[in-house]
Amino acid sequence: LGDIPHPWNAPVLLFKMQTLPTLMTQLGHRHVHVLKIDTSGEMEVLHTLNASGFSLRAFDQVLMEIHLYHPTTSGERQRCCYGFEDVTKAFEIMRTHGFAVLSLQPASGRTFTPDTCCAEVAWVKQRGASAGRHRYFRTTNTTRHR
Numbered sequence: 001l002g003d004i005p006h007p008w009n010a011p012v013l014l015f016k017m018q019t020l021p022t023l024m025t026q027l028g029h030r031h032v033h034v035l036k037i038d039t040s041g042e043m044e045v046l047h048t049l050n051a052s053g054f055s056l057r058a059f060d061q062v063l064m065e066i067h068l069y070h071p072t073t074s075g076e077r078q079r080c081c082y083g084f085e086d087v088t089k090a091f092e093i094m095r096t097h098g099f100a101v102l103s104l105q106p107a108s109g110r111t112f113t114p115d116t117c118c119a120e121v122a123w124v125k126q127r128g129a130s131a132g133r134h135r136y137f138r139t140t141n142t143t144r145h146r
Helices: 020-027 040-050 084-096
Strands: 032-037 059-067 070-071 078-080 099-106 120-126
Touching: 032 040, 040 059, 040 070, 040 084, 084 099
Parallel strands: 032 059
Antiparallel strands: 059 120, 070 078, 099 120
């Protein structure tokens, strides 16, 4: 069961939830062209899919907005969700499933760094020997391509 966000003094609304793999099985779908993960808790969605044994190769493209923090009106950073290590792990998960970065659009410029608040990432499933070779994020002053 899941709950809908609500005011602290309102009753909790519960509803039955199903996972994407369950829905795909019920509907007879084995392939999805584009999966867009646009939710609070995007890393949990990706990690849960990965840990479940469900093959991410059922998707041709995976699009996701990743948040490290939210800027506040005072200019301070409010850590909301994940650390740079979590983002690195997400890229590794996608690489091991045979995906390469198609597009990376950080809010802070051209490269995803520890100072980036968020970024839109698009991964595309690779075919053949080049599957999963590229990594596009900065850990020092240069972008590493592997």
